[in-house]
Amino acid sequence: MTKDNKSSAANQTEDVKGMDINNDENMAGDQQVNEQGAEDGEIEKLRAEVQELKDKYLRQAAEFDNFKRRNAKERIELIQTAGKEVINDLLDVLDDSERAQKQMEETNDVQQIKEGVQLVFNKLRNTLTAKGLKPIESLHKDFNVDQHEAITEIEAGEEMKGKVVAEVQKGYYLNDKIIRFAKVVVGR
Known part of the structure; x- marks a missing residue:
């Protein structure tokens, strides 16, 4: 082999080595690009999952706030109308009291007045006892x-x-x- 041939063979060897190095670098670069792409895909997937969980959380929080408001409104209505049943039952006693008062004004029979008042008191006691x-x-x-x-x-x-x-x-x-x-x- 001549000097030029030796030099050319050495250059070719270096070129092959350089190609191998470049191929390795290209493969490593491709692998990095693939890994980067996979990581980007994974990050996007996680971002979507986080966004979905945030959305679920916000909906749940809004639903709970609505429940609290509805519950408070129902409680206020219940408190405002809680005595309605008792008052309705006591209206009968009030009616009897008014009739007894009218009877007291029209009669002088003390025994009859006593009996009427006693009936009103008994009705009041029985009504309240029935309510506990x-x-x-x-x-x-x-x-x-x-x-x-x-x-x-x-x-x-x-x-x-x-x-x-x-x-x-x-x-x-x-x-x-x-x-x-x-x-x-x-x-x-």
């Missing part, structure tokens, strides 16, 4: 701070010590919950 109102029985019972409010104490003898001697104002349960404590006088 029940009086607290206090007289001659042991004083109980969960049911009674002591107004005063008086000397009442040994057998009435710590017991309710008198009831100043009756206490009431409404469906087994105390709505008014009985005001009582306690013996000491």
Whole structure:
């Protein structure tokens, strides 16, 4: 081989090596482009998923706000009309009271007036009892701070010590919950 041939063969070898290096670089570049494309696709997929989750979250939050508003509105309506049934039932008692008042003005028969007033009171008690109102029985019972409010104490003898001697104002349960404590006088 001549010097020129050797030089040409060396150049070809370098060219082949350069091509190999360029091919490797091109392949690596292609691989990087492919990896970059795959990463971009993955990023876009994740962005779409995040956007979908954000949308679901916003819809859920809006739905919950609507539920809270609707619930508050229903609660206000319920509170405003809660006494309607009781008032309707008490209107019958009011009508009877007006008739009793008219009868008192027209008659002088005391017995008849007493009977009429007693009927009105009984109807009122029965109506309230039907709605769950029940009086607290206090007289001659042991004083109980969960049911009674002591107004005063008086000397009442040994057998009435710590017991309710008198009831100043009756206490009431409404469906087994105390709505008014009985005001009582306690013996000491």
